[in-house]
Amino acid sequence: MDSLLIYGAYGYTGELIARAAVDRGFDPVVAGRDPDRIHTLGTDLDCRSRAFDLTDDIQAHLSGIDTLLNCAGPFEETADPLVAACLARGVDYLDITGELPVFERLARRDSEAVDAGVSLMPGVGYDVVPTDSLAAHLHERLPEATHLSLALSASGSLSGGTLKTLINGFGSGSAIREDGQLRAIPSASKQRVVDFGSGTQTVMTIPWGDLSTAYRTTGIPNIAVYVAVPDAVRHAIQIARPFEGLMATDLVQRLLKGLVDRFVDGPSEADRAASETTVWGEAWNEESGETVQSLLRTPDTYELTVEAALACAERVEAGEAPTGFTTPAGAFGPDLVLDLPGVSRQDL
Ligand SMILES: NC(=O)c1ccc[n+]([C@@H]2O[C@H](COP(=O)([O-])OP(=O)(O)OC[C@H]3O[C@@H](n4cnc5c(N)ncnc54)[C@H](OP(=O)(O)O)[C@@H]3O)[C@@H](O)[C@H]2O)c1
Structure with missing residues (x-):
């Protein structure tokens, strides 16, 4: 090789x-x-x-x-x-x-x-192989799709690097793709209910990489990516929204990353073996109303x-x-x- x-x-x-x-x-x-x-x-x-x-x-x-x-x-x-x-x-x-x-x-x-x-x-x-593959599959099923929604539901814990990457994103709100352009929206301002095949969950938008990749893979101009989070977390994000600017400051970022360095080891082999994820996707054409949906089940994210x-x-x-x-x-x-x-x- x-x-x-x-x-x-x-x-x-x-x-x-x-x-x-x-x-x-x-x-x-x-x-x-x-x-x-x-x-x-x-x-x-x-x-x-x-x-x-x-x-x-x-x-x-x-x-x-x-x-x-x-x-x-x-x-x-x-x-x-x-x-x-x-x-x-x-x-x-x-x-x-x-x-x-x-x-x-x-x-x-x-x-x-x-x-x-x-x-x-x-x-x-x-990020982003399952969602990108699902986006491509939905586009193949409905080539004239004008809208795409993807949603993730995962169990399991996170590593330090993943947490630091999430912390980097604090304070910058969420985003969707609309008419081919990225549009910033407030965190947790767009929510919907998704059936992941084992019951419904409320999901909220995240500024995930698929807003870039699914657009380039499929050309679909309107894209939203959602994640399922516990209700308490969703409510906390809504309450914290006025303080988003504070979360982005150097001081708060350094403090949070320092806590990650001290306390986070990352999931063990047993944790990884026990966790799994579901990815749901829907593509539709706004004029005809035609809609397709598919699910992916995957092992642990790591x-x-x-x-x-x-x-x-x-x-x-x-x-x-x-x-x-x-x-x-x-x-x-x-x-x-x-x-x-x-x-x-x-x-x-
Ligand atoms: N695509 C996915 O699904 C997926 C899955 C897992 C992780 N990730 C991402 O991958 C990244 C790493 O995650 P992890 O769990 O492996 O974190 P980690 O255990 O903290 O490891 C991060 C690694 O990156 C190095 N690093 C960080 N900043 C650097 C810099 N400026 N210059 C050179 N090296 C640097 C670190 O070196 P030092 O220790 O010397 O700082 C360390 O080797 C995170 O951004 C995470 O979100 C993505």
């Missing part, structure tokens, strides 16, 4: 991916900014390791690398310098972001990536992230992805997610 570099490989998710990559014969190079931690991991996994941070000359650390899989988040802070180096060195770039601004920024580098002969494929984890990231990396390395900015289902089709263990799809 060609050389895959996994950046952020000693993080919670990066290490899960790096271990699975070695098990599957990828012979990866593991990389990260802390020399002790990355070389210890390299020794432990019996694979090559490189230590560099994002202010270094990143290009110099990409020699012999064909594909870079970035697992270091928040990606707001890591994607741009790594992408710039990948474009300069002709290295394909993948990451496991779910951050809307990151997708939007990378989409704007499409022509640069085409010129460099590079695939730019952010979002190869739980388990699925490992499987999805390595499946996408393998296919990118095999030359199956187009050059330029591309979404996972845009590159590999709606059944991408069905190739991952434990995933099933049902048309309603």
Whole structure:
């Protein structure tokens, strides 16, 4: 196999991916900014390791690398310098972001990536492989759809990096896509009831990456993405809305991230084995009223992230992805997610 570099490989998710990559014969190079931690991991996994941070000359650390899989988040802070180096060195770039601004920024580098002969494929984890695949499937069922709604319901706990990424988003409200344009809306201001196949749940909009990716995968101009949260959390978000500006301040952000560093370890193997998620989607045509709905059931978000990231990396390395900015289902089709263990799809 060609050389895959996994950046952020000693993080919670990066290490899960790096271990699975070695098990599957990828012979990866593991990389990260802390020399002790990355070389210890390299020794432990019996694979090559490189230590560099994002202010270094990143290009110099990409020699012999064909594909870079970035697992270091928040990606707001890591994607741009790594992408710039990948474009300069002709290295394909993948990451496991779910951050809307990151997708939007990378989409704007499409022509640069085409010129460099590079695939730019952010979002190869739980965000956004299942939702992107479901969006593509619904679009295939109703090609003239004008509206798309996606909703997630997940059990299980979160890792520190995921929590810090969520904290980064505090204070910026929610968003939807309307007539092809992103529109900011207040947090929890748009809600609906969704039947996830095991009873109904009230869901609220989140500014998820699919507002960028599903739009590019399907071309559907009106998109909303929802998540099921406990009623108490939804009410708390509504009450906290006037204080959103405060949540975005440096002081509060540092305080919350410090608490994450002190108290959060991430889900154990048993936690991951016990958790599962359901993704619901609906596409409709406003004029004809025609509507289609489908459901996906998946294993735990971190388990699925490992499987999805390595499946996408393998296919990118095999030359199956187009050059330029591309979404996972845009590159590999709606059944991408069905190739991952434990995933099933049902048309309603
Ligand atoms: N797509 C998905 O479904 C999915 C699934 C899981 C996780 N994620 C995302 O992946 C990210 C990582 O999650 P995690 O659970 O692995 O978190 P984690 O355990 O905190 O690991 C984060 C990793 O990123 C590195 N990092 C962070 N900022 C960096 C920077 N500025 N420069 C260089 N390295 C940096 C960290 O290195 P240091 O320890 O040296 O800071 C660490 O190796 C989060 O953004 C999370 O939301 C996405």
